[in-house]
Amino acid sequence: MTLPVEVKDLTIRYGDTVAVDGLTLGLDGGKIYGLLGRNGSGKTSVLSAVAAFRKATSGAVLVDGAEPFENAALTRQICFVRDRVDAQDTDQVRAVLKMSRALRPNWDEEYAQALIERFHLPLKKRIGALSRGAKSALSVTLGLAARAPLTIFDEAYLGMDAPSRYAFYEELLNDYIAHPRTIIISTHLIEEVGSLFEEVVIIDKGKLVAHDETEALRARGVAVTGPVEAVDAFTAGRTVLGDQRLGGTRSTTVYGQLTDEERARARDAGLELGPVGLQDLFVHLTAEERR
Amino acid sequence: MTTSTPWLVARTQARAGLTTVAGYWAIMITIYAVIITIVVSVGDTDVSIWATSGGSAPKYFLLAIGVMLTTAYLPGYVGNGVTRRDYALGASLYVLAVAAVYAVIMTLGFLVEHAIYSSADLMGGLEDPYPVRSLADGLGTLVAELFVGIIYLCCGWLMGTCFYRFGAWWGIGLIPVTLLPVVVTEVGFDSLWLGYGINNGLGIERPALAVGVLMAAVSVAAAWFVNFALIRAVAIKKVSG
Numbered sequence: 001m002t003l004p005v006e007v008k009d010l011t012i013r014y015g016d017t018v019a020v021d022g023l024t025l026g027l028d029g030g031k032i033y034g035l036l037g038r039n040g041s042g043k044t045s046v047l048s049a050v051a052a053f054r055k056a057t058s059g060a061v062l063v064d065g066a067e068p069f070e071n072a073a074l075t076r077q078i079c080f081v082r083d084r085v086d087a088q089d090t091d092q093v094r095a096v097l098k099m100s101r102a103l104r105p106n107w108d109e110e111y112a113q114a115l116i117e118r119f120h121l122p123l124k125k126r127i128g129a130l131s132r133g134a135k136s137a138l139s140v141t142l143g144l145a146a147r148a149p150l151t152i153f154d155e156a157y158l159g160m161d162a163p164s165r166y167a168f169y170e171e172l173l174n175d176y177i178a179h180p181r182t183i184i185i186s187t188h189l190i191e192e193v194g195s196l197f198e199e200v201v202i203i204d205k206g207k208l209v210a211h212d213e214t215e216a217l218r219a220r221g222v223a224v225t226g227p228v229e230a231v232d233a234f235t236a237g238r239t240v241l242g243d244q245r246l247g248g249t250r251s252t253t254v255y256g257q258l259t260d261e262e263r264a265r266a267r268d269a270g271l272e273l274g275p276v277g278l279q280d281l282f283v284h285l286t287a288e289e290r291r
Numbered sequence: 292m293t294t295s296t297p298w299l300v301a302r303t304q305a306r307a308g309l310t311t312v313a314g315y316w317a318i319m320i321t322i323y324a325v326i327i328t329i330v331v332s333v334g335d336t337d338v339s340i341w342a343t344s345g346g347s348a349p350k351y352f353l354l355a356i357g358v359m360l361t362t363a364y365l366p367g368y369v370g371n372g373v374t375r376r377d378y379a380l381g382a383s384l385y386v387l388a389v390a391a392v393y394a395v396i397m398t399l400g401f402l403v404e405h406a407i408y409s410s411a412d413l414m415g416g417l418e419d420p421y422p423v424r425s426l427a428d429g430l431g432t433l434v435a436e437l438f439v440g441i442i443y444l445c446c447g448w449l450m451g452t453c454f455y456r457f458g459a460w461w462g463i464g465l466i467p468v469t470l471l472p473v474v475v476t477e478v479g480f481d482s483l484w485l486g487y488g489i490n491n492g493l494g495i496e497r498p499a500l501a502v503g504v505l506m507a508a509v510s511v512a513a514a515w516f517v518n519f520a521l522i523r524a525v526a527i528k529k530v531s532g
Contacts, residue, residue, distance in 0.1 A: 053369065054526035072525065076372035084529045086370030088363050095307065096367075103371040104304050148372070161337060 002029030002078060002182045003150040005050055012206075013043045019045040021206035022059070027184070027199070029064075029149075029256045032176060033188040034197035034214070036278075038286050042206035043186045044082075047143045050184075051080030057182050063150060076105050079148035080154040089128030093121055093138060106144045109174070112145035118167060132159030140168050144175055152184045156218035169193060194278040204286045214278070221276030221284075222258055225251040230269045240281040253280045293418030300381020304364065305388060310355070312389055315352050316396055319344070327404070331411045337418045341404040345397050346483030350443045356389060357447020363456045365475060366527050375522045383515070386448070397436040398429055431500050435480040438507035444478040445514040452521045455528070472510035519524030 001037055005027040012020040020042040027033055037043045045283050048054045049061045052068040061068060068074040079289050087096045097116075116123065117135035127135065136159035143151055157168050173196060176183060187193055194200075200217050204208040210217060224231050231250040239255040253276050258266070266273055311487075323344055330336045360382050368378045403472035408414050414421060423429050450469040454462030477486030481497035490497065498506070 004406075048526070055524055070374045070376055072374045072377060075374055076296075076368075078372060080370065082529060084528075086366045086529075099303060099307070099367060100371055101369070102299065102372060105372075111306075 001077070001151040002180055003074075004029040005150065005182065005184075006062040006065075007046065007050070008060045008062070009188065010046065010061060011057045012042070012049060012054070013057045013120045017145060019150055019206055020049075020056075023203065023206060023208055025201060025208060025211060027182065027201075029182045030180050031198040032183045032185065032196050034190075034194065034200045034278075035184055035202060036190060036196065036282050037186075037203040040206050043203060043287070044154055044193040045206075046203070046221065047080060047152050047184065047226060050150075051075075051078050051152055061127070071100070071185060071233060072217075076103075077142055077148055078150045079104070079146040079152045079154045079156065080151070081141070081143035083136070083155045083158055085103070085135055085138055085142070087127050087128055089126065091127050092123070093125055093127065093130070094123040096138065096142070097123075100142050101144060104148070106147035106149075108145050108147055111147075112141060113236045115141040115171065119164060133161055135162060137164060140171075144171055147175075147179055148181065150184075152186075155188065158188070165189070165192065169196060172196065181274060190279040191277060197278075202285055209285050217281060218275035218278060219257065220253045221252055221253055221281055223253045223276055224266065224271050225249065226269065226271035230251075230271055233264055234269060234271060239284070241276060241284045253277065255281075255284055296377040297380035297384065299367060300373060300378055301384035301388070304382060304385040307364075308385065308389070311331075312356070312392060313348075316392070319349060320396075320470055323400070327407060327436070330359075330413070331407065334411065334413070335416055335417050336413055338400070339408075339417070339422055341397075341400040342422050344489075345400060349393060349397070349507040350439065353393060353440055353443035354447035354450075357386070357449075358451035358454075360444075360448045361452040361522060361525070362462060363447075365522070365525075366529075369527050375525065379519050380447070386444045388439060390437055390444055394433050394436035398423070401432060402429065419513050426481065434500065435482070435503060435507075438476060438504065438511065439480060439482055441511050442473055442507060442514065445511055445518065446470055446473045448512050449518040452518050452525070456467040456521055456525045461471045469514075472514040475510045479503035479510075483498035 004161055007025040010020050010023045023046060035043050035047070049056050050063065050068065050190040052070065055069055063074050063078065066074060068078060085096060089161065097112060099108060119141060121134065121137055121141065130138065133181065136157045139156040143156060143176065144152055157165055160168065172183070185193060185196070197214045200210070200214050201208070212264065224235055224248065228245065228250045230250055231252050235252045235254050240252055241255050244251045258273070263273060323341065326344070330340060348507055351482040365375070365378055369375065404509055405421055405423060410420065423432050446469055450462070450466060453465045453469055458463070474485065478489050479486070479491050479498055
């Protein structure tokens with residue numbers, strides 16, 4: 001079972017601050033989405049509304065065609081995992097897991113045990129005594145083992161070290177293939193997790209900046225690699241997103257698609273063309289001067 | 292058969308919270324046992340030690356338990372897919388259970404102390420008649436303590452919800468309002484010490500049990516419904532570091 005999400009003209013205000021500003025967005029069910037945005041861009045507010053953690057100031061959020069807020073049939077099918085565990089510092093890890101086991105209708109205890117072992121979760125420790133990494137590991141364990149048809153990870157794994165994060169990506173992908181569901185991942189580690197996304201949503205200042213399939217988004221720019229002089233000549237006058245140089249070789253990422261003629265000219269000049277990195281594109285689309 | 296969510300919440304909450312309740316009563320009863328042993332050894336007292344000690348500390352404990360219901364526990368349940376409505380209903384069942392434990396222990400405490408005072412010949416030294424002297428007194432105490440337990444839990448819960456929803460300053464400012472149902476209930480049952488103090492100060496006779504029950508029922512309903520309305524739309528904040 002997977003759940004589609006529809007956000008219609010959503011606005012969320014905190015006093016005078018507008019966190020989400022008339023956002024409209026449609027996510028089909030059964031895909032992994034990346035939600036990208038700078039700090040304070042409104043990502044968590046949008047996800048909180050989708051997960052029924054807060055009400056919208058105006059507009060609507062529909063999950064599987066219905067409002068999720070205080071909708072018991074939907075909320076039990078939504079798992080919103082934040083960067084902090086929704087438990088008290090005095091709670092033991094095993095008590096937190098026990099609570100999810102009792103309340104989550106699709107909870108897979110066998111899988112939870114496997115994740116506990118893989119992430120070396122100390123069951124007897126209290127939440128307050130856990131390292132940041134262990135807290136994140138507990139968060140992702142709760143999110144994965146819940147097997148909710150709509151699962152949302154809001155920077156849930158930021159505290160984990162690199163090997164643990166890669167273990168999480170592997171578990172996420174394998175479990176998604178075995179048990180398809182709608183997954184939304186909000187993250188700042190774009191390059192690291194970008195290959196998992198089927199579609200990417202970029203928001204800035206509470207507004208939608210881009211929503212496209214990952215490959216289509218990456219095709220909005222080109223990475224031009226080759227001899228320094230040839231790259232410089234080819235990219236002159238274009239919007240440069242990023243630039244790297246090693247000896248006589250330069251790789252410059254430019255925004256905008258190339259015509260067939262331009263591609264042929266690049267090949268004739270001995271240049272290699274590749275897709276733009278998601279992170280470069282994200283930085284460009286949310287750059288200060290565009291705000 | 293699938294278990295209803297409020298019932299599931301009540302069961303989960305009981306597993307999580309009743310250990311704390313049991314721990315509190317174990318400490319309370321141990322302290323009482325030490326005091327009563329000293330009193331019996333000395334052979335002189337003019338008050339019910341159980342009424343004196345039970346008149347305040349357990350109520351503050353219930354208030355604290357109530358405060359935690361929204362501030363500490365609600366986010367964990369909503370985070371596990373429970374609606375605020377189902378949580379409120381389930382937590383209300385838990386409130387009833389904790390209040391029932393309080394009422395039963397308080398009533399049994401009087402029965403045990405009555406037996407101790409009688410056997411140690413301490414009844415003659417009391418300034419006021421012993422609070423529980425018959426089955427009717429015992430049943431009246433049970434009913435009154437049940438309502439007192441519920442109102443302290445409900446008002447603590449409402450107080451916590453106000454802090455959670457409106458922030459610390461508004462929460463502090465609203466404390467007198469959130470405690471108003473406690474005052475009304477205490478006055479209705481002439482409870483130690485708040486109700487007894489107000490009634491004594493104003494020269495009011497102890498109201499009949501039926502009047503006390505009516506005042507308490509209205510107070511509980513008011514506190515519960517306001518709390519329920521506030522919880523239904525509350526946004527969930529992050530809870531652990």
